[in-house]
Amino acid sequence: MPELPDVETFKRYIDSTALHKKIKTVKVNNSEILYNIKSKKLKEKLTGKKITDIYRHGKYLFLKLSNNGFLILHFGMTGDIKYFKIKNHQPSHTRVLLEFENDYYLAFDNQRKLGKVGYTDDIESFIEEKKIGEDALQLNEDKFLDLFYKKKGSIKSALMNQNLIAGIGNIYADEILYQTQIFPKTIVNKLSKKKLKTLYKNIKEVLNTAIDLQANPDNFPKKFIIPHRKKDGKCPLDNKILKKIKVNGRTTYYCPNHQKHN
DNA sequence: CGTGGCTCCTGGCGGC
DNA sequence: TGCCGCCAGGAGCCAC
Numbered sequence: 001m002p003e004l005p006d007v008e009t010f011k012r013y014i015d016s017t018a019l020h021k022k023i024k025t026v027k028v029n030n031s032e033i034l035y036n037i038k039s040k041k042l043k044e045k046l047t048g049k050k051i052t053d054i055y056r057h058g059k060y061l062f063l064k065l066s067n068n069g070f071l072i073l074h075f076g077m078t079g080d081i082k083y084f085k086i087k088n089h090q091p092s093h094t095r096v097l098l099e100f101e102n103d104y105y106l107a108f109d110n111q112r113k114l115g116k117v118g119y120t121d122d123i124e125s126f127i128e129e130k131k132i133g134e135d136a137l138q139l140n141e142d143k144f145l146d147l148f149y150k151k152k153g154s155i156k157s158a159l160m161n162q163n164l165i166a167g168i169g170n171i172y173a174d175e176i177l178y179q180t181q182i183f184p185k186t187i188v189n190k191l192s193k194k195k196l197k198t199l200y201k202n203i204k205e206v207l208n209t210a211i212d213l214q215a216n217p218d219n220f221p222k223k224f225i226i227p228h229r230k231k232d233g234k235c236p237l238d239n240k241i242l243k244k245i246k247v248n249g250r251t252t253y254y255c256p257n258h259q260k261h262n
Numbered sequence: 263c264g265t266g267g268c269t270c271c272t273g274g275c276g277g278c
Numbered sequence: 279t280g281c282c283g284c285c286a287g288g289a290g291c292c293a294c
Contacts, residue, residue, distance in 0.1 A: 003287060032271095059288080076288050078272080093272085112271045114288055153264050162289080171287045229287095249266065251286080 002059055002075030002115075004136055004167030005210035010073075010081045011056045014063070014106070017083035021100040022050050030095040033110060035072065035118030045069060045119055046098065055123060057135050058166025062123050069121050076114030082107045136167035136203055144200045151188035156247045158188050159203075168203070170250045171226055176206050178225040183259045184247050190262070229253045 002010075026046045028039040037045070045065065053064040063071040073081075082091050083106050090097065091109035096117050098106040108117060120126040134143065147165065151158050158164055159173045168176065177184050179202045182195065191199070206224075213219040217227045223236055233242045235255040242253045 006287080074288085076271090077286065078288095110271095111273070112286085112288095114271060151263095157264080160288095169287055174287095226287095246266095248264090249268095250288095 002077070002079045003169035003172050003215075004056075004059060004207055005172065005215040007056055007059050007061055007075065007167075008211050009215045010075075011054050011061055013081060013083070014051065014054055014061075018051055018098070018100065018104070018106045019054070020050050020052065021102055021104065023047055023098050024101045025099040027097040027099070028095070029097065030110075030113060033095050033113050033115060033117055035074075035116040037119040042117070042119060046071065057123065057127060058132055058162055059169070060132075060166075062120070062126075069119060070123060070126075072116070072118035072120055072126065073108060074116040074118075076110060076112060076116070078111040079115040080109040082109060131163045133162060133164045133166045136165050137207060139165055141197065141200050144203075145193065145196055148188055148191075148196055148199075149193075153188060154185045154247055155182055155188050155191065155199075156184040156250075156252060160248070160250070165203075167207070170252075171229065172206060172210070174229060174253055175210075175224060175226050176202050178254060178259060179206055179223075181258045183261050184245070184252050184254055186262070225253065225255070 023046050026043045028034065028042065031039045034042065050066040051063045052066050055062040059074060061073040063073065065071060080091060083104060084090065085104050087105065090105060090107050093109050093111040094107040095110045096108040148158060156173050156177060159168045159176060160170065180199045182199065209221065220227055225236065228234055228236060228242060233253065234240065235242055235258065238257055240255060240257050243256050245252050
């Protein structure tokens with residue numbers, strides 16, 4: 001799940017649940033997912049504090065704590081978040097569990113343990129250190145064109161490159177390229193300026209549409225390819241069987257009819 | 263600079 | 279049924 005729209009949905013979920021609740025206890029079930037802080041230190045940073053604000057940058061969430069400092073959440077391939085009251089209702093792969101004074105819990109669920117929980121005093125320096133690019137929804141058109149114009153690699157790799165532009169992953173890259181009718185292996189600098197502008201517009205449109213629909217593919221518009229990304233999936237426009245290829249090692253679906261090589 | 267391969271990790275699925 | 283390889287919405291590292 002966790003690409004920009006999913007992470008934004010998590011953000012809004014926490015905004016409407018755990019925000020401003022005082023943290024009573026912190027349980028770390030799997031310390032191997034901690035990124036840059038030890039379990040003991042993390043508990044010190046969190047206990048007795050509140051989450052006062054939440055910022056998202058690309059696929060990262062930064063939960064501002066009442067004493068300053070930020071809890072960092074990165075979800076990897078299989079992350080999720082859940083706020084609940086009955087302890088038995090916690091997700092089966094809860095790696096970190098916050099308990100609040102109102103007796104509710106917030107679970108960081110992460111089946112494959114590819115996600116990370118970390119801490120930073122300063123978001124900007126964290127982003128700089130990681131060399132993460134600008135958030136896909138913040139980037140303006142000029143900067144986008146600047147970043148992409150001369151790129152020599154495939155367009156799908158570029159879209160997914162977090163150092164270039166943050167937030168787009170494998171699934172939404174496919175959607176954005178499908179909506180723009182670009183073959184995923186097209187070399188970026190072969191695209192016309194006009195096509196790049198359309199691509200830019202579609203990045204925003206696809207991501208914003210997904211956010212509005214809580215990143216739930218069941219609700220997606222009929223013209224979206226995401227619900228059809230599976231074996232024998234069909235192009236929603238012409239019912240042609242979608243092709244499945246690898247681009248940079250990642251499974252890629254596209255419509256051979258609407259996204260032609262050139 | 264760009265790509266392909268490998269790695270981390272767990273679980274679901276299809277094939278034999 | 280049981281086992282096995284393959285695959286999965288992320289990303290870092292390394293060799294070429």
